[in-house]
Amino acid sequence: DQQVKQNSPSLSVQEGRISILNCDYTNSMFDYFLWYKKYPAEGPTFLISISSIKDKNEDGRFTVFLNKSAKHLSLHIVPSQPGDSAVYFCAASGEGGATNKLIFGTGTLLAVQP
Amino acid sequence: GAGVSQSPSNKVTEKGKDVELRCDPISGHTALYWYRQRLGQGLEFLIYFQGNSAPDKSGLPSDRFSAERTGGSVSTLTIQRTQQEDSAVYLCASSLWAGLGNSPLHFGNGTRLTVT
Numbered sequence: 001d002q003q004v005k006q007n008s009p010s011l012s013v014q015e016g017r018i019s020i021l022n023c024d025y026t027n028s029m030f031d032y033f034l035w036y037k038k039y040p041a042e043g044p045t046f047l048i049s050i051s052s053i054k055d056k057n058e059d060g061r062f063t064v065f066l067n068k069s070a071k072h073l074s075l076h077i078v079p080s081q082p083g084d085s086a087v088y089f090c091a092a093s094g095e096g097g098a099t100n101k102l103i104f105g106t107g108t109l110l111a112v113q114p
Numbered sequence: 115g116a117g118v119s120q121s122p123s124n125k126v127t128e129k130g131k132d133v134e135l136r137c138d139p140i141s142g143h144t145a146l147y148w149y150r151q152r153l154g155q156g157l158e159f160l161i162y163f164q165g166n167s168a169p170d171k172s173g174l175p176s177d178r179f180s181a182e183r184t185g186g187s188v189s190t191l192t193i194q195r196t197q198q199e200d201s202a203v204y205l206c207a208s209s210l211w212a213g214l215g216n217s218p219l220h221f222g223n224g225t226r227l228t229v230t
């Protein structure tokens with residue numbers, strides 16, 4: 001059973017527009033959420049995170065929103081740039097206090113068209 | 115470089131053979147993790163080391179899988195009697211300490227294992 005779900009395997013947006021990547025989770029014990037970005041043949045790199053005590057965290061062009069009641073988070077990238085084209089993984093932690101064991105989604109491939 | 119280093123980057127092996135995958139974490143990072151990503155899947159947690167504590171092996175899929183971390187630094191993931199379903203990218207990560215809040219994982223580029 002997939003505890004962290006990214007239901008859109010791919011997303012295509014035009015340069016300059018907003019990219020919205022979605023993630024749903026099922027475990028209410030999760031208390032920390034992260035987004036990682038992965039280019040081909042490279043390992044994932046940390047992008048942004050949010051604690052369950054917040055509902056928004058912003059870092060430059062990247063904003064993560066958390067809706068605990070809906071068990072949903074989203075990553076907004078604005079404006080999108082061609083260099084943002086990558087696979088984006090949502091991850092969660094905190095189940096049973098196991099904060100050092102991330103549960104990852106299956107990823108969303110973002111393509112930003114010039 | 116200062117990042118997490120994994121070797122080999124690619125490994126092709128015959129079914130039934132043993133393989134060893136190596137990870138050099140970032141210097142000074144006390145926590146080390148192994149994940150794997152099979153085709154079309156998310157990253158799957160395998161094992162976690164923190165300092166001198168007993169590792170968390172809860173993600174290892176079978177007793178054919180084992181890992182060790184020597185001297186609190188380099189780690190080796192060993193897969194015995196490989197099976198075709200072991201084909202995946204094996205990713206190692208390290209973090210400064212075990213609490214994820216302000217210590218995100220830094221991943222290596224992975225080892226792509228293909229079992230024929």
